[in-house]
Amino acid sequence: MRKEREEGLSLVDVLWRLRTKVLLNHHDEECVDFLPWLERKAGAEISSKLYVGKSACGRSLFASKSIKTGDCILRVPYNVQIAPVNLLPKVASLLDNETGNVAKLATIILTEQKRGQESEWAPYISCLPQPGEMHSTVCTIFWSKSELEMIHQSTVYQETIKEKYQIKKDFLKIKAALDHSPEIFDSITLEDFMHAYALVRSRAWGSTRGVSLIPFADFANHDGVSEAFIINDEDKQVIADRDFAPHEEVLIRYGKFSNATLLLEFGFIVPDNIHDQVQIHVDIPNHDFLGEMKLDVLRMHHLPTTRYANDSEFSGDSFIIKEVRSPRGKGKGLPQSLRAFARVLCCNSSQELIDLAMEAAQNDGRLARRPFKDSSREIQAHEILLSRIIHLIKEYNASMKSLEPVAPSACKRFALRRQMALDLLAGELRVLESAYTWLNNYCATLLQHSTTND
Numbered sequence: 379m380r381k382e383r384e385e386g387l388s389l390v391d392v393l394w395r396l397r398t399k400v401l402l403n404h405h406d407e408e409c410v411d412f413l414p415w416l417e418r419k420a421g422a423e424i425s426s427k428l429y430v431g432k433s434a435c436g437r438s439l440f441a442s443k444s445i446k447t448g449d450c451i452l453r454v455p456y457n458v459q460i461a462p463v464n465l466l467p468k469v470a471s472l473l474d475n476e477t478g479n480v481a482k483l484a485t486i487i488l489t490e491q492k493r494g495q496e497s498e499w500a501p502y503i504s505c506l507p508q509p510g511e512m513h514s515t516v517c518t519i520f521w522s523k524s525e526l527e528m529i530h531q532s533t534v535y536q537e538t539i540k541e542k543y544q545i546k547k548d549f550l551k552i553k554a555a556l557d558h559s560p561e562i563f564d565s566i567t568l569e570d571f572m573h574a575y576a577l578v579r580s581r582a583w584g585s586t587r588g589v590s591l592i593p594f595a596d597f598a599n600h601d602g603v604s605e606a607f608i609i610n611d612e613d614k615q616v617i618a619d620r621d622f623a624p625h626e627e628v629l630i631r632y633g634k635f636s637n638a639t640l641l642l643e644f645g646f647i648v649p650d651n652i653h654d655q656v657q658i659h660v661d662i663p664n665h666d667f668l669g670e671m672k673l674d675v676l677r678m679h680h681l682p683t684t685r686y687a688n689d690s691e692f693s694g695d696s697f698i699i700k701e702v703r704s705p706r707g708k709g710k711g712l713p714q715s716l717r718a719f720a721r722v723l724c725c726n727s728s729q730e731l732i733d734l735a736m737e738a739a740q741n742d743g744r745l746a747r748r749p750f751k752d753s754s755r756e757i758q759a760h761e762i763l764l765s766r767i768i769h770l771i772k773e774y775n776a777s778m779k780s781l782e783p784v785a786p787s788a789c790k791r792f793a794l795r796r797q798m799a800l801d802l803l804a805g806e807l808r809v810l811e812s813a814y815t816w817l818n819n820y821c822a823t824l825l826q827h828s829t830t831n832d
């Protein structure tokens with residue numbers, strides 16, 4: 379107690395510290411003063427029911443007392459959120475409109491870190507994960523080229539390359555701006571910027587006023603099946619989705635995110651993620667003599683098509699598929715837009731394309747949404763999808779097989795990333811296999827009906 383009093387803490391703070399020391403079983407010495415400090419800064423209560431503690435996934439929020447379903451467990455007013463407008467005016471004036479909000483928030487973190495104890499945000503900044511901490515460097519932007527190759531099947535691969543490019547672009551702009559202000563920041567490295575960028579990506583939320591860091595709320599860890607989330611309002615609130623006993627970890631849902639998104643933005647994945655998805659490309663082959671007509675019909679009906687690098691080579695589209703939960707025909711099956719695309723792709727006469735366009739005009743205007751009347755044509759359309767999916771399944775299996783088990787002497791970081799790559803691919807493979815089962819079943823049922831009718 380004398381030590382705390384010597385640190386200049388008020389009696390209330392000392393009592394809070396003693397109380398939490400007794401209560402906490404995930405005690406986090408470094409964060410004990412953080413919430414009282416934030417509440418003083420906000421001039422309002424932020425949470426009477428939660429504390430910041432330690433978990434297997436870095437810091438986390440825990441119940442400090444019993445929580446009932448429907449209780450408001452935290453509210454962070456806008457005046458203690460960190461938004462791009464908090465960027466020092468001198469630095470802001472040197473940045474153009476193309477500099478993204480994530481880069482601006484990352485710059486705020488770096489400049490506040492530099493100010494050390496003089497920073498008005500010092501108690502918050504000092505609780506953020508440090509560059510060396512394992513969980514903060516798992517995001518794929520930190521993966522090497524060969525590590526990224528492990529997941530080249532997944533959209534995360536391309537997204538990471540795009541993101542790394544954007545980070546470098548933003549870094550050069552920020553560096554140029556800070557070089558004009560050596561009194562604020564003498565030298566900034568790409569590594570420092572990437573770390574700050576990853577911190578922002580994994581803990582900033584969007585709101586009616588743009589993107590901001592939400593101190594305290596951003597210590598909540600993610601559970602994809604939780605119904606508690608940060609309400610997209612100016613003051614950020616979270617409402618408990620169930621009862622919690624004292625000291626239970628309180629998880630929230632960041633969003634209905636696939637493992638691809640979780641890995642890219644937050645650096646972790648969850649097993650059996652119900653939000654997993656796969657992006658598949660379906661192309662109109664360049665040898666298709668009806669290719670141009672098919673493209674015209676698709677565009678006339680507002681189905682987006684992409685012409686790839688060389689106009690004469692491929693045209694096609696990308697579709698997101700999620701796990702198809704019921705192979706027996708119940709539930710949603712594959713996206714209707716993908717099945718419509720396959721029906722158009724399957725047409726082998728201009729008359730068939732005209733018939734599809736007429737059918738759309740006579741109904742709700744949407745192209746190829748109804749099954750072909752001729753069930754053998756309907757089967758052929760879906761077999762195009764089946765063959766695409768079988769091809770992808772083979773590729774995923776081959777990629778996973780090539781990820782040899784790591785030697786016991788391999789570095790811990792590589793072993794972790796390899797395991798994440800395997801888990802990511804396994805989740806996407808599960809989605810593809812569910813689509814395969816659904817399509818197979820659909821075609822078999824159609825075949826059975828047509829032979830019965832014959």
Ligand SMILES: C[S@@+](CC[C@H](N)C(=O)[O-])C[C@H]1O[C@@H](n2cnc3c(N)ncnc32)[C@H](O)[C@@H]1O
Binds near residue numbers: 580600
């Ligand atoms: C918004 S922060 C949450 C607080 C963070 N644990 C900390 O120490 O400051 C998001 C980060 O927490 C970690 N995290 C959150 N939920 C997780 C989960 N379910 N599994 C693994 N890591 C998780 C990841 O490192 C993620 O980037």
